[in-house]
Amino acid sequence: EIVMTQSPATLSVSPGERATLSCRGSQSLSSNLAWYQQKPGQAPRLLIYGASTRATGIPARFSGSGSGTEFTLTISSLQSEDFAVYYCQQYNNWPLYTFGQGTKLEIK
């Protein structure tokens, strides 16, 4: 089983600043990694797939990078609506998907 590790567990950032979230896989994932955003009381929303491609309707301030075992989600200038929990998910070892434990992005 591929284990996904996200860091940090909680990230405190001020609006307008940049946020950088990390995700590491226990095995190489090629670029088969997705990022999801989840706000309280809502379903997850796909942000990034293929490690770096924004999903439909996702603002350009969200960007993904990385390949292999190390991945990053960057939000360039935080807006109030961006404070949420973010999950990475590997689908390289499909269909035995695994999610990271999540990073909570909170207002500083």
Added chain:
Amino acid sequence: EVQLMESGGGLVQPGGSLRLSCAASGFLFKNFAMSWVRQAPGKGLEWVASISAGGGSTYFADSVKGRFTISRDHLQNTLFLQLSSLRAEDTALYYCAKDSGRSSGWNEFEHWGLGTLVTVSS
């Protein structure tokens, strides 16, 4: 517009059974793999099960293997999850999710329903 609407959740005793449904609309249901993902209260996301577009292949997380079954009905455009031998640790919000279909393999989850809550307690 893609819509996924789960139903069938509720309170069930340990050892009991429940059948969850996910009504799909806005896309050609028979062409896409589908999955169930759950989220225990205050916890993260856990993949539960997936089924191929045609329904011939199914896959389960180790935590539910042998207790849950996944199926689909292309006439009703509905995805199912049969839960049995339920345990307290199965308590969660259960989401159905649609594969993006981006490649011929299995892909990211492009659309999600709002979830249905399963509570296992005596």
